[in-house]
Amino acid sequence: xxxxxxxxxxxxxxxxxxxxxxxxxxxxxxxxxxxxxxxxxxxxxxxxxxxxxxxxxxxxxxxxxxxxxxxxxxxxxxxxxxxxxxxxxxxxxxxxxxxxxxxxxxxxxxxxxxxxxxxxxxxxxxxxxxxxxxxxxxxxxxxxxxxxxxxxxxxxxxxxxxxxxxxxxxxxxxxxxxxxxxxxxxxxxxxxxxxxxxxxxxxxxxxxxxxxxxxxxxxxxxxxxxxxxxxxxxxxxxxxxxxxxxxxxxxxxxxxxxxxxxxxxxxxxxxxxxxxxxxxxxxxxxxxxxxxxxxxxxxxxxxxxxxxxxxxxxxxxxxxxxxxxxxxxxxxxxxxxxxxxxxxxxxxxxxxxxxxxxxxxxxxxxxxxxxxxxxxxxxxxxxxxxxxxxxxxxxxxxxxxxxxxxxxxxxxxxxxxxxxxxxxxxxxxxxxxxxxxxxxxxxxxxxxxxxxxxxxxxxxxxxxxxxxxxxxxxxxxxxxxxxxxxxxxxxxxxx
Numbered sequence: 001x002x003x004x005x006x007x008x009x010x011x012x013x014x015x016x017x018x019x020x021x022x023x024x025x026x027x028x029x030x031x032x033x034x035x036x037x038x039x040x041x042x043x044x045x046x047x048x049x050x051x052x053x054x055x056x057x058x059x060x061x062x063x064x065x066x067x068x069x070x071x072x073x074x075x076x077x078x079x080x081x082x083x084x085x086x087x088x089x090x091x092x093x094x095x096x097x098x099x100x101x102x103x104x105x106x107x108x109x110x111x112x113x114x115x116x117x118x119x120x121x122x123x124x125x126x127x128x129x130x131x132x133x134x135x136x137x138x139x140x141x142x143x144x145x146x147x148x149x150x151x152x153x154x155x156x157x158x159x160x161x162x163x164x165x166x167x168x169x170x171x172x173x174x175x176x177x178x179x180x181x182x183x184x185x186x187x188x189x190x191x192x193x194x195x196x197x198x199x200x201x202x203x204x205x206x207x208x209x210x211x212x213x214x215x216x217x218x219x220x221x222x223x224x225x226x227x228x229x230x231x232x233x234x235x236x237x238x239x240x241x242x243x244x245x246x247x248x249x250x251x252x253x254x255x256x257x258x259x260x261x262x263x264x265x266x267x268x269x270x271x272x273x274x275x276x277x278x279x280x281x282x283x284x285x286x287x288x289x290x291x292x293x294x295x296x297x298x299x300x301x302x303x304x305x306x307x308x309x310x311x312x313x314x315x316x317x318x319x320x321x322x323x324x325x326x327x328x329x330x331x332x333x334x335x336x337x338x339x340x341x342x343x344x345x346x347x348x349x350x351x352x353x354x355x356x357x358x359x360x361x362x363x364x365x366x367x368x369x370x371x372x373x374x375x376x377x378x379x380x381x382x383x384x385x386x387x388x389x390x391x392x393x394x395x396x397x398x399x400x401x402x403x404x405x406x407x408x409x410x411x412x413x414x415x416x417x418x419x420x421x422x423x424x425x426x427x428x429x430x431x432x433x434x435x436x437x438x439x440x441x442x443x444x445x446x447x448x449x450x451x452x453x454x455x456x457x458x459x460x461x462x463x464x465x466x467x468x469x470x471x472x473x474x475x476x477x478x479x480x481x482x483x484x485x486x487x488x489x490x491x492x493x494x495x
Contacts, residue, residue: 049174071105072143091144099140099210141202158201160200173185308349309349310466316343316438381398384396429477432474
């Protein structure tokens with residue numbers, strides 16, 4: 001039933017028309033795997049066509065654009081998803097804030113482009129940053145529709161948006177590169193993708209028109225502010241490495257580092273966020289039932305580790321072959337960085353449940369404090385690694401993340417009563433099987449063969465060994481995972 005724009009009709013979890021938990025996980029998987037897979041393929045093609053320097057130029061600009069995108073949301077999305085009910089007045093007011101901030105950031109970016117370009121020693125940013133900033137309008141338009149679709153677990157429409165926009169952006173970006181646009185090809189890719197995503201999300205969600213009823217946001221301000229500050233700090237800790245590499249080592253080295261991180265980040269998003277984007281609203285619905293929350297966390301963590309650990313292990317052990325074959329010799333300096341970051345990838349994937357758990361439990365205060373502590377530890381690790389170049393930065397980032405993992409386990413134990421043994425038991429089988437699977441692929445390097453042959457043969461052996469160890473040594477876990485299939489949420493959360 002359609003609603004008149006600006007009416008006070010509630011958006012409620014209780015009467016939400018969206019899909020069930022298991023259906024949402026499947027569509028969320030399609031959205032993330034489809035989008036990130038297409039982006040990864042397009043990025044590899046663009047990287048081979050353009051080279052490390054051009055790739056590094058836009059990577060520097062992306063840090064600024066990602067920051068302004070985060071500022072657009074100011075934590076309102078998480079706050080509105082967490083609430084049991086929100087009115088259309090509230091959603092419309094949020095849309096007004098998003099659009100207003102987008103305009104402000106565009107106006108600020110033009111005079112800032114020169115100083116930012118000078119700081120990073122990359123003159124091309126003077127023209128790239130203002131063009132990418134115009135895309136902030138498109139990003140702001142998409143925020144409220146995406147939030148409304150997530151509240152109703154309507155990940156089917158989100159999947160259409162994510163996959164369709166990735167295809168359009170990838171195709172146009174590659175065409176631009178073939179036509180000689182240079183680093184502007186990546187700009188074309190980003191802007192085209194944002195345009196189509198905004199259109200599809202807006203049509204699917206039919207959000208209310210922007211309004212000036214700012215009082216409607218009153219209940220969301222406290223929660224949203226804490227989430228925003230926490231996300232801002234987390235953003236700084238995740239992106240300071242790109243700033244440090246770009247500043248001290250130049251755009252070419254940043255190209256190596258950025259591509260390695262993208263190859264790492266894509267599987268993380270495809271695996272971890274398949275569950276975590278659904279986990280937040282799912283936990284919000286059952287936050288008072290700690291036993292149910294514990295089942296959600298354990299099932300999610302076990303399912304993520306079953307996919308993320310072997311995938312990251314394979315990426316690490318095959319990095320020399322895959323980068324050399326698919327990208328060419330000019331990208332080989334990225335191999336060791338990718339291998340180091342693959343360890344971070346495995347850890348980040350399984351600990352990605354921390355944020356949706358804390359926010360779903362309405363503990364934005366703990367989310368903020370944890371992000372402050374995490375930022376201090378991670379930034380210190382990356383700065384400590386600077387003397388050893390981009391590999392040192394990657395090692396520092398990885399060690400810092402490992403040190404933070406026990407803190408996440410402690411928070412889950414404190415908040416919902418999950419024992420350390422249960423949490424370790426959710427990830428140990430996949431970790432153990434992945435270690436065994438690395439050995440036969442590593443031994444193949446001793447045998448002379450073409451890289452593509454080793455990739456194919458090694459992949460078959462690697463995943464066969466992983467499955468064998470899981471089936472023989474961890475039989476009960478294997479059977480449970482096979483029985484669950486793609487559904488990683490407990491049955492009660494699927495209804």
